[in-house]
Amino acid sequence: MSRRSLIGQTTSLFFHWLERCRSGLWSVAVICGSGLGLLADRAANKQTFRYQDIPNFPVSTVAGHEGCLVFGTIEDTSCVFMQGHFHLYEGYSLCQVTLPVRIFKLMGVESVLVTNASGGICPDFKVGDIMVIKDHINLPGFAGQHPLCGPNDERFGIRFPCMSDAYSKDLRRLALDVGSELGCSDFIREGVYCMVSGPNFETIAEARMLLILGCDSVGMSTVPEVTVAKHCGLRVLGLSLITNKVSLDYSREEKVNHEEVLQISKMRAEVLQKLVTKLISRCQQQSINTH
């Protein structure tokens, strides 16, 4: 089959799904961070689209990001999974980084579950901990790298959105409850995620500054997607897997690298998968109860 007809077929299939979504059949979007693409594995009736076959969609350029959009169901909940998301350091604009979130909104998605890998700043955190994101610090935003800069598209949201409750309190509580039901309380934390642009990992002086600023973990993603999701009225839950401890001490010999990040993500993906799967079905029940 020629590439052109393959793209044509994929595109029409994609629009077929979009139609279903518009009619209210899809409700949860899961954005999978580094090495966490297998969160989609438990979904049934899967249909997968490669980003490269979706017109105008960015493509993933980082190891551990498969670059596929997967539609499926978990119990009775319809879901769309992004196996891989986009980063400033890949050279994408924040408009491109957050494009999928606005597509989800147009599809009728109500809740977004964002996952990522991050470095632990809080001295109490251990590698393998799962941090429920309570709040974030948008460090690139302070320097004008913000996804909502530019003319405001009123169809999505207001010019000056409030971010004091970007992460749904109900979903955070639900995540802690589900974590405890699954016997994960020992390694489920809550904390503040800080976004840096990357692609380098932090210097020790930068890490110390982040600790003083009140950051519990640091990564190079998530904040733009969450900001745009909140702007357009989506409910957000963020789960950050602590894949390494950030060096705060000049005498520490260990050096972080992306391979180690992916290795820890792979090791913990099964636990996260259980958590996410249970959360999705409970999240749907919650949404039914509140409507």
Ligand SMILES: O=P(O)(O)O[C@H]1O[C@H](CO)[C@@H](O)[C@H]1O
């Ligand atoms: O935030 P995600 O994409 O999960 O991954 C984190 O891990 C990568 C660095 O190892 C960076 O992309 C950082 O942001």
